[in-house]
Amino acid sequence: MTVVNLQYYAQLREQAGASSEQVRTAATSLQELYEELRARHGFSLGPDTLKVAVNAQFSAWDRPLRDGDTIVFIPPVAGG
């Protein structure tokens, strides 16, 4: 199990009901982690519409998870 810190933006924050949380996960990649969270929070957006960043750097979805990673999922927004 890996312990990671999550930050949510825009619709994801709204749907998760929090702007951050810490989770223990069996997921091994960002892709798996997102699917797990999507099932839990009912996120409407698919990973193909999001960018993901780990420790303040954009990252590929197949990146393995490490303890203590800070992970941010970012959808594009359009309000103005």
Add this chain to the structure above:
Amino acid sequence: MRFRLSTEAVDTASLRDGLKHPGSGGFCAFEGWVRDSNEGRDVDGLEYEAYAELAETEGDRIVGEAIERYGVTDALCVHRIGDLGVGDLAVWVGVSAAHRDEAFRACRYIIDEIKHRLPIWKKEHYLTGDTQWVACTHVYRAHEHEHDAGHAHHHHGERHAARPFAPDYSRQQVLREVGEAGQAKLSASRVLVIGAGGLGCPAISYLAGAGIGTLGIVDGDRLEASNLHRQTLYGARDIGEFKAVLAARRVAELNPTVSVQTWTEPLHAGNAVELFRQFDLVLECTDDMRSRYLSSDAAVLSGTPLILASVYQYEGQLQVVTARPGEPCLRCLWPHEPAPEAVGSCVLSGVLGPVPGVFGTMQAMEALKLLLDLPRPREPVLLLFNLLDVTLTRLPIDAASGCAVHGGCVAVASSSMAHALDEREIDLVFDNLEQAVLAGYRLVDVRESEEIAHEPLDGLPSLHIPSSQVMARVGELGDGPILLVCASGRRSGHAARLLRASGLRQAYSLEGGVLSLRVAG
């Protein structure tokens, strides 16, 4: 009322007759005409727009002041509004008085004050096809330089120099990085703001205040009451008017030295690249995802730097697309435009007014940094700013993992733009369907049977295929041009796009559907 606005040509003879009084020994009139050029540009007409209620009250007051001030017998003034051609009379002032001197001076007073004080705006139409709102506020007023109203012939006190509005940029020019050279750069620059809403309002204000030479404003929307909590350029009395026009007026009030060009339709694939080429820098301030992607593509294709910002509830994003080879665009982050329902909007998700205010202000700041070449981090980033937590996140963008994987930003933008152009020409506008039939289109009614029974297509020959069956019955459609018709244009538009994608190049959709015919007819 001694002042009125007129939508029709002015009968000057009867106005003159109305000023004849036995005690008048002189009559003086001034006529303002539309001329064929302004500041070196060929003009083929113009349009006056007025805040009528206020203009008439204030106009009447001005004429009254002139009568009182100069002791003339009578005076009248008429100002045209609406569309005028070259040579048309735009404003008429007439004064009758016992002696000529008062008549001349009262006439001059009225025309100067009218131009200075009345809420009337002039939009020039140029031979080149574009238009521009022209500020009429910085006028020289002769009476301000009279020593005392009435008879001042013998007084030789200190004379004031004529002073049209002179902007004072000293507070920004004193900055070492700006200076006179920087100010000159700003005066020579042309900046396009797409969207005059929550982001656009502060951006436009700061750019106008800073003395940008030319501001372009694109917005197809009219002001609604629900805009006012965040769109700070406007007031309650502006509701219902085009925001681009309102914003242009506000700029003319704020800094009359700024030239403003307006577009009252949204950016579209047909004009985006050409429009971007006319400007040094573009700010994307709409709340529309399609416009944001179109702007990113147009920036890349025209090589024009673009400052993108958008907000969601209490947070937002900012990205500067420099449009230089090898530097990332919007598609480098999110390659495809997400579906509208997945994105959220101010309407559905809500937004607190200061949030776009902060981001629009940041866009203005980024614009000034680029125009003045101020020190700034060169690394391309996506900036996330949450105003509830007050957390700012800068995420460096790696261009190598973006469009570069699909042939580079230019290749990606070209194919996206070609697709958008293709989609754009699917929707056709007709005033009536006879025109479409005459133009050679075969009509395909994709509504349900009950809808057709309720509102048939005026006995015109048409094929009936409900929208859900269009793809299954593609064989019945033939090879010629077909025009799909539904109630609103949505189902027919969607069906036409599916048909295009399946290879039917001549599938079109009636824009606005049957509803638009009813409105137009």
